[in-house]
Amino acid sequence: MTDVSVETPTRSPTDVRSYLSELGPAWLAGAIAAGPATMAAVLTAGASFGYALLWVVVLSAVLGATAQYLSMRLGLLTEQGIVATVEENLGEFWAWVLVIDTVLASGLAQLVIMKTVADVSAMITGIDPWIWGIVWALVLALGLAGGGYYIAEIGAKVIVSAVVVAFIVSVFVVPIDGTAAASGLVPTIPEGLGGALVAAGVLGGAVHITLITMQTYTMRARGWTRDEYDLGLFDIGTSMLIAFGLFSLATFLVAASVLHTPELAADLDAIAAAEALGPLAGDWAAGFFLLGLWGAAISTLGANAVVPPYLIADKLDWGRDVSDTRFRAALIVVVFAGGLGAFLEGAFFPLLVLVLAFGLVGTPFALVVVLYLLNDPETVPETNPTIANIGALVLIAITTVLAVGFVTEEIPTATSDPVSAIVVGFAGAIGLATVGLVVKYIREASRLASN
Template sequence: MKNSRLKNLGPGILVAAAFIGPGTITACTLAGVSFGYSLLWALLFSVLATMSLQEMAARLGLVTGKGLADAVKEGVSNSGLRTFALVLIISAILVGNAAYEAGNIGGATLGLASIFGNSYVLFFPWVIGIAAFLLLWFGNYKLLERVFVGLIFLMSIAFVVTAILTKPDFSELLNGLFVPNISSESLLTIIALVGTTIVPYNLFLHASLVNEKWNGVSHLKSARWDTLISIAIGGVVSMAIIISASAIDTTDVNGADDLAKGLEPLFGAWANYFMGIGLFAAGLTSSITAPLAAAYVAKSCFGWDKGLKDWRFRMVWVSILLIGVLFLTLKIKPIEVIKFAQVANGILLPLIAFILLWMVNKTSVMASNKNSMIQNTFGILILLLTLFLGAKSIAKVFGLF
């Protein structure tokens, strides 16, 4: 039974790979260095919330046979509100993913530099970009699935082994996992941990990908297990990064690329290889999923009927991938674009969480597969959290927080 479930891993693994990108590694690193194990509870809650929302998105996708943007178009009757929602979705996902793609490629580049040195660092972004391009252009869903399972395996081994070697204190670890600890100093880090785990574009990606692997409601159980197991694996990897960073004595660690340096006293030269593999896998997976998600959103919003090989679909992800490589190669800092993306995502996440919650409660859409009372209770709690996070994210961009 367990083997069959592991063989069924697919869309969920792509979602897990998408949220464990350089941004997540950086947020987890800073959380571990600054607060030790005390913010593990925030990550645990984020993982459970992600499981809940992604399960709803996957269920909606299988029941309707359509993407999440299609559900927005059909579910919002007011034309003005529908247009606003679609414009916001396109802005946040397409523009936002293009802005953040440089960071994804940059993370994979740092991983290669840790393994092979800095002699060819100028060429690494193009190596990553070409690898992502070839996988997306010539690959199909099954190939992408296998590649992502392999990369997640590499990532898991790299970070989990690193965490085990730090010999964590299990009593403190359990306390950090199950006893919430919030202070004014840790609030921004908590927001970062939640914000890099619950990702709006993953909801669109998941609702579309389940229809690439399965067909119809008869596969709901498989899709649910795929979601739970995959997101759990992603959560373990993220927690392993916090545990690894907690072992660093110095606080002079500002991001993911500094984590290997901080762990050198513990592991010597091996730290570079473990971190290099993890960073490369995390950066490459996000470099592929971000353009892919943007293309699925465009496909759903504009009503393109064809699949992965459609030229319009391809032009969307090619454009985002190319923008990411150029931003990184030319050392362009798209600060204003990223700020816009943060504001758009701050509005989009609670909006999409609300629409998703609303749609999976409509009997006309979901029939007998609509939400249970327990799912709705947790869903409302997540919605309130996303509203809080969205407000804080927007306030931060405008310097109000």
Template sequence: MIKKFFKNIGPGPLVAAAFIGPGTVTICTLAGVNFGYALLWAMVLSVFATIVLQEMAARLGIVSQKGLSEIIRSEIKSPVLKTIAIILILSAIVVGNAAYEAGNISGGALGMQTIFGNPIIELGSLKLNILSLIIGIFAFVLLYIGNYKVLEKVLIFMVVIMSLAFLLTAIITKPNIAEILKSVFVPKFPKDSILTIIGLVGTTVVPYNLFLHASLAKTKWKHKSDLGFARKDTIIAVVLGGIVSMSIIISASSINGGEIANASDLAKGLEPLFGSYAKYFLSIGLFAAGITSAITAPLAAAYVASGCLGWDSNLKSSRFRAVWIIILGLGVLFSTIGFKSIEIIKFAQITNGLLLPIIAGFLIWVMNKSIILGDYKNSKLQNIFGIMILIITIFLGVKGILSVFKLI
């Protein structure tokens, strides 16, 4: 029974690994430090929305045996609309992931720095971060092997390490269980919390994960009879991811105020209160969050580019490899030399803000097409949930774009 369960673990943990990156760790840390347990309900909402959309993406991949970007190419008939959609998707996912990759690698390095210090090599006026290079090499080797099963096992192991690290940190802080349960089920909107609430939802419901999940699901499962395994895999992994995010909020809640802007600061802040174990657990968690996102972001970009441009999406194909090598290479370069291109990240935020509601809307539309899904198309209940989430994604998209231009 247990052996069968592990055999049918699929891309769910990879999806969880992708959305729990350094950005999610940071926003959860700030939510806990600034608002205590009050915003835990927002994570429950995020988890529900993610399960609904990711289940649709996985079902589409298994039944059609195509990736989401391939479906977009074949189903949008208007050449103009198709071109606009492809340009927007490539901009948001490929360029966006290149921009965020430096943050993923830097986040992983930050976790290691808390334990090992910050080894730097100086080459003339350039200062190179050794830990960023190590993470980049590890990600490169794993992706270059090009074996889905190896990738899956390593990422599942890293997700388990990350989950245990953050859960143990939360347990060490001796949280108030009654208050946690109340905050999970009773929505509260403390003063100045709205942007943090939107941030918690926005870092969990991620556009590139929809593309990644559809592509990985069709790689893992070939038969419609596997849909039950895919559904369980999605629910378990995303719920686990939500618990990890909540653990970070709970850990951060134990510190009142102070100069805490990210998980590395939180690790240092927890040490005097709860001992060195808290610092080490949190640092390991941040390292695992950074390295898993550093692997899944280039992988997602390669799947998206291959689907949009009609290339072979085999992990070992030269074009597929070229895309993830460029994304990973830029991430390592920018992280190693400490370069932060605010303009590129702003561009990525704008395109992601536009893309999320468009892709969610397209996904719901496709999931109702009998010609593609037959008897496996959306039920009325799935459509109701999907439309509710679509409204949330539109709100998130508008907020994201307005915040980039400092209009809110």
């Protein structure tokens, strides 16, 4: 393979305006990250534990950007989708494991996000959620099947920007305790009320298998090559570090300051959170809060829907845009299957946190896959820099610890609760796959070293 350096790209936009006009792929990931599931997890963290999990919120933006950087690097160096790269260099079995892992995580998320959109739509309009589920599924199918990637990207940029601004403004109308907030930068996992689950949910919003895998496809949809390396870095910096970071930080500070009461921590939902902001933000608090949640959910719904079709199309060697009728059909199936989420029972806030934690369980495997390939000289023209490898190992270690903590909390109820049983079973299977992949890499590295 030709040795092509990515450190000195031949294409270099001359000003910030040129960069801004070409941003996109990481913003689609940011639309998922700055969605209702992250919002629910961050609000729950603040309401349940005050400022104690501030360190996780800050870390989530940094680690989220790191994960996107690794995925971007793999996609630009190989100039193809991650599933095709895995199949060519690791084998078909590992490609299928990655596809199944991602589709399960994103499919479950799509159901709960649709429930969120439908329920919030019902709160705002008074129309039954199941009707809104059908309406939003039709709107999404027509939009994505007709316009494909660009419709999702434009929606992500507009709505995420609006949601971020809305939640930053909210910080200025609540009293933030600076001393207490500073103490929350010391890493601790609070006991009680599912501290590990909430921490896993917060981190899962930024470091998620869906975000890691989709990056290679959105860059291909944009036509990016190795020449766009610097543009890719700028894309990640503006979307994950700045937009997502400000969104999650502002949301958390508001929750820790206003919602940290025993009553709200025990039974937090969207209406309760909005009403608690009323005395500080005025009578319109509930409406603005729900509109922010609504916008976050809508942007995530569209961005998340494209992920399973991308991976399935790559594995089955279909075209990965709506010009291929098979890809379009897969997109429509995912959209309408997700529409069933409107019929789920119960409150969506706890379901959103659970969805993020579930996705985090499958994330270490995806990170190990990316790190393996970035250090395989037969896969990429230049292997990973040491600093990138260190960042990846830290990322894998932290996500693994939080995922193990979450699964450990689920084990005692696995025999009586079907959801816990599914989580534990999935964790066991994907954990074995991760260990197997690590062993495979060690063997390959030893073989190359001996030669």
